[in-house]
Amino acid sequence: MKILEVQNLSKIYGKGENQINALKNVSFVMEKGEFAAIVGESGSGKSTLLNCVGGLDTPTAGRVFVDGEDLFQLDERKRTIFRRRNIGFIFQEFHLIEELNVEQNITFPLLLDGRKPEKERVEEILEVLGLADRRKHLPSQLSGGQQQRAAIGRALIMQPTLILADEPTGNLDSASSRDVMELLVRASRRYQQTILMITHNMNLVSDMDRVFRVTDGVLKDMGGYFGADNHSDSLERGNEDEKLS
Secondary structure: OOEEEEEEEEEOOOOOHHHHEEEEEEEEEEEEEEEEEOOOOOOOOOOHHHHHHHOOOOOOEEEEOOOOHHHHHOOOHHHHHHHHHHHEEEEEEOOOOOOOOOHHHHHHHHHHOOOOHHHHHHHHHHHHHOOOOOOOHHHHHOOOHHHHHHHHHHHEEEEEEOOEOOOOOOOOOOOHHHHHHHHHHHHHHHOEEEEEEEEOOOHHHOOOOOOEEEEOOOOEEOOOOOOOHHHHHHHHHHOOOOOOO
C-alpha cells in the first residue's frame, strides 16, 4: 500500500547569483510499514526534503501525496489539520512541554485535536517505550534517552500515516541511540508504521529497509543498504560516510 509519493520535488532559495537549488526533481515512493533513511553531507538538502514532505516548507515545484492526499493542494488551515492528524514528527531537540509530565506530553496531540486518549493505547505505548514507571515524571527529571522516547510516544499516539524523524539520535550517547533505534524499528514492525528518518550515523542504517542519499539536492535510492546484491559496495560507501558523523 502506497503511503508516501513524492513527484519531481524542487526547492529554490534566492534569485540570480544567490540562487540555491536545494532540491532538484526529487521523486520516490514509500509503502506502508517501510523504514527508510536519508543520508548525505550537511547542506545537501536532507532537511529541506523532510520539511517539504511534512508540509513544513513549500516546494517551488512538484507534488507530495500522503496516503493519497495532495498535500499542497490543501489550503494552509486544512494542511495544518491534515499534518497534525496524519504526520508525526520526531526532532533532534525533544520539544517536550516542561510543565507536563510524560503521559501528558504523549497525549497532548490528541487533546489538541479535541480527542480523548484511549487508556489502553496510552498504556501500550508507555509499556513499549519503557516509560510506564516514569509516566508522572517531568522532562527535567528524565535522561536524554527517556525524553526522546517520550517524543516518540507523542508521535505514535495519533497513529499517524507517516512519521518523519530529523536526526532523532543526534543528542544521545551511543547506548541511548541504539535504544531509540530499536524502538523505531519496533514501531515500524509492530504498528506497520511508515518512517522516514534523517541520520548522519551510518552505523544505524543496517536497521533500515531502504536508504536514500541526497547530494547537492539530487536524491538517489540506494535500496536495501546491506542487501545481498550490493553488500560489498554498501560497506565501502558506509566506511566513507562514517567521516560525516
